Amino acid sequence: MISPFLVLALGVFLIVAELLIGSFFIMFFGLGFLIVGVFGFFIEIFWYHQILFAAIISVVLLFTLKKPIKNRFYNSKNEVKDDFLNESGMGEVKEGxxxxxxxxxxxxxxxxxxxxxxxxxxxxxxxxLK
Structure with missing residues (x-):
């Protein structure tokens, strides 16, 4: 069995790496290791089961939570109009x-x-010009 403290540390490391990298992918594996690390305090399981459970939990979290969380953070409510120069208005002649x-x-x-x-x-x- 891998020490629950080591599994928790790996989960925290992956979440901090996600904050630095910003791939929006590694965080879910960090969450998976955090969950398995917490369960490691209560249930004694083999090391390969810990890794397998962390991978399964991570993939499930990835597929269920990535899109809703990404939409919440990256959804812009303000529409940016990028062709503002093509609007009409008053101009002034300077230097020809x-x-x-x-x-x-x-x-x-x-x-x-x-x-x-x-x-x-x-x-x-x-x-x-008009």
Whole structure:
């Protein structure tokens, strides 16, 4: 029989390794060893049964809890709009380019510096003016 303290230590080590690695996989094996380590204080079983039970418990926990826990931690309720530059708004001509949303954009025609322009959208590295 492997000492329950050693099995618990292995479980804690695997959980700490999961925190450092972030694979969201090793944690379940650490939990399996923790459960077997706790049972080791009450039930005396052979070492190979301890390892087998830890593996079975770990795989069961992995398949039953991974998806719900992952969805809980990685589910974003805030939708990120990534094409905010393609919105319309007011821009200003600076140094022969259009200053719009914090960026200088190219434009084909000549415009005077300081002139305000209505931007409809962007395409590539150029703006579309009204």
């Amino acid at each position: 380019k259009i200053y719009f949303k914090g960026t200088l954009w190219s434009y084909d025609r000549e415009l005077k510096d300081g002139e305000k322009v209505q931007v409809i959208g962007t395409k590539g590295n150029k703006v579309i």
